[in-house]
Amino acid sequence: MRYKDTSDLEISLLLEAIYRKYGYDFREYSQAHIRRRIMNRMSASGFEDVSQMQSKVLNDEAFASELLQNLSITVTEMFRDPVFYRSLRENVIPVLKTYPFIKIWHAGCATGEEAYSMAILLQEEGLYDRTTIYATDFNQMALNRAKDGIFSNKMIKEYTSNYQLSGGKESFSCYYTSNYDNVIMNQSLKKNIVWANHNLVTDSVFAEVNLILCRNVLIYFDKNLQNKVQTLFYNSLINGGVLCLGSKESLRFSDLYEQYIELDTKQRIFKKKY
Amino acid sequence: MHYEAIVIGVSSGGMNALKIISSALPGDFNIPIIIVQHLSAHSDSHWINLLNEKSHLDVKEADEKEKIEKGNIYIAPPNYHLLIEKDKTFSLTIDERVNFARPSIDVLFESAAEAYTNKLIGIVLTGSNSDGTKGIKRIKDCGGLAIIQDPKTADSEYMPKSAIAAIVPDYILSLEDIVALLIQINQQKR
Numbered sequence A: 001m002r003y004k005d006t007s008d009l010e011i012s013l014l015l016e017a018i019y020r021k022y023g024y025d026f027r028e029y030s031q032a033h034i035r036r037r038i039m040n041r042m043s044a045s046g047f048e049d050v051s052q053m054q055s056k057v058l059n060d061e062a063f064a065s066e067l068l069q070n071l072s073i074t075v076t077e078m079f080r081d082p083v084f085y086r087s088l089r090e091n092v093i094p095v096l097k098t099y100p101f102i103k104i105w106h107a108g109c110a111t112g113e114e115a116y117s118m119a120i121l122l123q124e125e126g127l128y129d130r131t132t133i134y135a136t137d138f139n140q141m142a143l144n145r146a147k148d149g150i151f152s153n154k155m156i157k158e159y160t161s162n163y164q165l166s167g168g169k170e171s172f173s174c175y176y177t178s179n180y181d182n183v184i185m186n187q188s189l190k191k192n193i194v195w196a197n198h199n200l201v202t203d204s205v206f207a208e209v210n211l212i213l214c215r216n217v218l219i220y221f222d223k224n225l226q227n228k229v230q231t232l233f234y235n236s237l238i239n240g241g242v243l244c245l246g247s248k249e250s251l252r253f254s255d256l257y258e259q260y261i262e263l264d265t266k267q268r269i270f271k272k273k274y
Numbered sequence B: 001m002h003y004e005a006i007v008i009g010v011s012s013g014g015m016n017a018l019k020i021i022s023s024a025l026p027g028d029f030n031i032p033i034i035i036v037q038h039l040s041a042h043s044d045s046h047w048i049n050l051l052n053e054k055s056h057l058d059v060k061e062a063d064e065k066e067k068i069e070k071g072n073i074y075i076a077p078p079n080y081h082l083l084i085e086k087d088k089t090f091s092l093t094i095d096e097r098v099n100f101a102r103p104s105i106d107v108l109f110e111s112a113a114e115a116y117t118n119k120l121i122g123i124v125l126t127g128s129n130s131d132g133t134k135g136i137k138r139i140k141d142c143g144g145l146a147i148i149q150d151p152k153t154a155d156s157e158y159m160p161k162s163a164i165a166a167i168v169p170d171y172i173l174s175l176e177d178i179v180a181l182l183i184q185i186n187q188q189k190r
Helices: A006-022 A031-044 A050-059 A061-071 A082-096 A113-124 A140-148 A153-165 A223-236 B014-024 B046-054 B105-119 B133-141 B158-166 B175-189
Strands: A102-107 A131-137 A150-152 A176-179 A182-185 A193-197 A209-214 A237-245 A260-264 A269-272 B005-010 B033-037 B058-061 B072-075 B081-084 B090-093 B120-124 B145-149 B171-173
Touching (some): A006 A050, A031 A050, A031 A061, A031 B090, A031 B105, A050 A061, A082 A113, A082 A209, A082 A269, A102 A113, A113 A131, A113 A153, A140 A193, B014 B033, B014 B046, B014 B175, B081 B105, B105 B120, B120 B158
Parallel strands (some): A131 A193, A209 A237, B005 B120, B145 B171
């Protein structure tokens, strides 16, 4: 492949260097996004070009770890897209109720807001005690924060509104304790969540699960990587298991589209065929 | 000059401005148009349907990985940033807000400038913040054409004024004159 623009070549070499030295693979991410992140880091740190920054990345682990944080997406919220959670209650919970034990995989959970949302929903539906939620991410710093379950007070108003719009049955304030500028999620919500480091790009199947949620992660991947991760999900779901994607993510262009039926087309909820 | 795409950034007062532009362009307009309009995160696509009904072109929400084609007006979906890849397809992200906005005009404009370089037209319309200023500067730096709505004719003059303060625009025009210019550019193209 010939590169017209030197900075494209430099970015490609940097991603190769990060992969070979640290094992994190961004080579098949959407390029415009990666480019934006790398260029922002470069100018914030005062480098003249990407090659100059590459030497720093290879020789300074602290700087590399900072860049990895820049390349990882941790934007999330509780009950993000309330209509989706409403559909989850109506269309997926009845399926889950038929199982004696339930395994759920939150892939790319970032700081955990959606995993806690799921725990709340399952508690209200009387299913949480027989459920294990595997919440995974490749970003260990984000996972550590998720494990703590401490979130900023500033977001609570929006989360409460999301929760109510999603069909929540209680007062949202009974799920956390306020403490100065933060809220701490209830211990009872954490007990069946297993937080684990897992990289969708480089790691493989680790469990057979009834439900996978992976929302707004695949949009960052190119088509080839999307297909690889879709295969990973397919192989991790039991027959009849459910896959939930982000509201702008589709299975339609995936090789596996024929292997699912759509439970809710608009909310991107799919059921693996028997 | 053979322009291959037009990007438009618009904020408060934008609904009216977009109605004027999308309804006035002819059906044979063959430069794709990509728009960021600041909206609430929960807004639905009803207004896009309204624009589409009144337009000779197809007005639709931009889809992830969708190939950019002429004859279409693409709108960034609410609560996602819209970026353009060098292979002229769309990417969406949920990254942090930029200039308090998601979608952000700067994010679209900067990625479009990288993808289309000097074959891009950037247009900044009415709005009450400075989103789009960095983006239009990048478009100019990459050799593209910069058109700014005349602040005197804008519902909110802040956004066009902010852009004019940062660059030397190629044109400062009313909405009607912007439409006329685009039609003229489109005819030259054929």
